[in-house]
Amino acid sequence: MTLKPMAKAGAKRQPTPLVGVVMGSASDWPVMQAAVKLLVEFGVAHEFQVLSAHRMPDEMFAYAEGAAKRGLAAIIAGAGGAAHLPGMIAAKTIVPVLGVPVPSRHLAGLDSLYSIVQMPKGIPVATFAIGEAGAANAALFAIAMLARGDAVLARALEAFRQRQNKAARAMTLPPAEPAA
Numbered sequence: 305m306t307l308k309p310m311a312k313a314g315a316k317r318q319p320t321p322l323v324g325v326v327m328g329s330a331s332d333w334p335v336m337q338a339a340v341k342l343l344v345e346f347g348v349a350h351e352f353q354v355l356s357a358h359r360m361p362d363e364m365f366a367y368a369e370g371a372a373k374r375g376l377a378a379i380i381a382g383a384g385g386a387a388h389l390p391g392m393i394a395a396k397t398i399v400p401v402l403g404v405p406v407p408s409r410h411l412a413g414l415d416s417l418y419s420i421v422q423m424p425k426g427i428p429v430a431t432f433a434i435g436e437a438g439a440a441n442a443a444l445f446a447i448a449m450l451a452r453g454d455a456v457l458a459r460a461l462e463a464f465r466q467r468q469n470k471a472a473r474a475m476t477l478p479p480a481e482p483a484a
């Protein structure tokens with residue numbers, strides 16, 4: 305279940321992806337696309353696909369094992385419930401893994417958060433907030449890592465922060481309601 309087909313034979317050559325975005329199910333896409341949107345906005349070469357720890361274990365290990373060789377600088381992995389995808393990818397690669405807990409139906413993503421954040425010492429996963437904010441921040445974090453060696457990207461990230469600052473400073477509040 306690939307969301308975006310990988311380059312087909314004869315297709316226009318894509319730049320080598322620097323950031324891989326993977327998720328346990330197509331049902332994670334509404335959340336995880338927040339990461340992809342930012343990578344697109346910043347012009348960071350990336351790829352994205354479904355990669356389920358439980359339903360595609362062999363493919364997951366192959367992806368993790370090939371990540372460094374393919375030039376990935378970071379992997380953003382989102383999953384919900386028993387969210388083993390980020391941790392198991394991290395177990396098989398030294399490429400930094402950024403974990404995004406996807407909200408789950410019964411426990412609102414707390415299960416996803418605990419599954420991702422409670423890694424044993426020695427195999428880290430950088431864990432972000434539950435949901436869309438976490439997916440967006442994972443992308444911004446990957447961009448910040450890449451920006452250390454890319455002046456153009458660093459300037460774009462500074463400008464992004466400036467726009468946020470400007471928007472926050474322009475915020476106004478309505479008058480307080482009279483006490484009852």
Ligand code: RP5
Nearest residue numbers: 328329331332383384385406
């Ligand atoms: C996890 O199970 C996925 O990451 C998803 O968040 C959750 C539910 O998957 P579906 O049943 O919607 O495919 O592995």
